[in-house]
Amino acid sequence: MLAGLAKGSWEFRVRHGDAPAAVCVRSGRELVQIRHRQAGCSQYVVDDQPNSVTVQYTCRGDGYGRTTIRREDSRLVQIRSQGMQGGMPFTIEGEARQTGSC
Template sequence: MILQKPVRTGEPYRVQECAMVQARKVRKELAAAAILCAAAFPVAAQAPGLAMLDALAKGSWEFRLRHGEAPAAVCVRSGRELIQIRHRQPGCSQYVVDDQPNSVTVQYTCRGDGYGRTTIRREDSRLVQIRSQGMQGGMPFTLEGEARQTGSC
């Protein structure tokens, strides 16, 4: 141990012990902060209702890209099918970033196949604007276009 004379008293003072006490305090503060963050996470991760998607017309929708690719058909039962245009497999985790009366933004991860972030803006119950970007199969993608209800599934 390194001993050092104190400034005000005549007793020896242990510098290393003082540093160890301070390190313990910092670790306790970090642990407390981690517990608070972990306790808050489940509340933040709960998905809002996505009421805007529930209000969309049910049936067959056609998604037309702005970049001239062939249109894609999507059967809409709940509106949530429009979130994962590139990742159609079930079991992807979703996190609602923004849920407004006329637009939603959802970030999702499909384990082993990539992730995406989609914003859907409602023009009316039969027409929406969709923007999505992310990674699929190790390749980046960007989609921008509109989806319109065309009939029944």
């Protein structure tokens, strides 16, 4: 499902809170780790459907997460992610929209 997303600059807006974040999407996997931005995390695809994907990931020394991305179309997705970062739990819900090129 992630390979079908438009490449380029995306804006992620959290439903309750933080300011929008810019994400440069090259493969779609950049949207999986919204809270853990570092490279080197392991990812495991739990479920991959035509319009949704769920990925579990682990970042050694910084925590883990489980993210579900539901595609509205190739330029708009709904994202829900939860896990642990730095010993603290997190839950994020929001949407990401393609806004241009990186």
